[in-house]
Amino acid sequence: MVWWRIDTSFVGIQSVTPYFFRNLIAYEMCPDFRNNFECCCYLYFMDCLIDDAEDVKELRSSGVIQNLLQRDEEVAKFFNDIGHDLPAKMCNQIYTTDAAPISKTYIQVRRQIQQHYSSRWRTFLAETRSTYFSSPWSLLAFLAALLGLILAVLQTWYTIHSPTN
Structure with missing residues (x-):
C-alpha cells in the first residue's frame, strides 16, 4: 500500500x-x-x-x-x-x-478568511493607510501637525485657566 x-x-x-x-x-x-x-x-x-x-x-x-x-x-x-x-x-x-x-477545517479557514476580508474596520484602516500614509513623510507630517495642534490646545487652555497673580 x-x-x-x-x-x-x-x-x-x-x-x-x-x-x-x-x-x-x-x-x-x-x-x-x-x-x-x-x-x-x-x-x-x-x-x-x-x-x-x-x-x-x-x-x-x-x-x-x-x-x-x-x-x-x-x-x-x-x-x-x-x-x-x-x-x-x-x-x-x-x-x-x-x-x-x-x-x-478547510471550511472553517475559508470562513475566517472571509470574515477577515469583509471586516469594515480593517478595510477602513487599509484604505486610509494606502490613500493618506503611503510614504513615511506623510506619516511624519501628520504626527507633526497633530503635535502642533495638541500644543496649541494646551497653550489655549493654560491661558484661559492660568492662575492670576
Whole structure:
C-alpha cells in the first residue's frame, strides 16, 4: 500500500504540476484505495482561495505557494481549471459533495478568511493607510501637525485657566 502525503505548507507550481495533481486525484478516486480525499480537498480549498493573478501574488508574497512558472496568471488558470474537474463541490459554504468529503477545517479557514476580508474596520484602516500614509513623510507630517495642534490646545487652555497673580 502506498501512502501519499502532500506538504500543504509549501506548494511549488511548475510545468509538470498539473499532471502530478491530476494523477493524484485519479489515484484517490480508485475504489481500492481507502483515504480521506486530502488531495481533492486541498485542491478545492486552493481553488476557493485563488480566482485571479492578484490572489496568486498575495499567496506568493506570504510564502504559501512558490511560482516556478513565468506568470501568476498561469497559476491562477491552473487552480481554476483543476477546480472544475474535482468531484467535490461546495455551494454557499454548505457541506455538500458528489464523491469526496470537504474537510471541516478547510471550511472553517475559508470562513475566517472571509470574515477577515469583509471586516469594515480593517478595510477602513487599509484604505486610509494606502490613500493618506503611503510614504513615511506623510506619516511624519501628520504626527507633526497633530503635535502642533495638541500644543496649541494646551497653550489655549493654560491661558484661559492660568492662575492670576
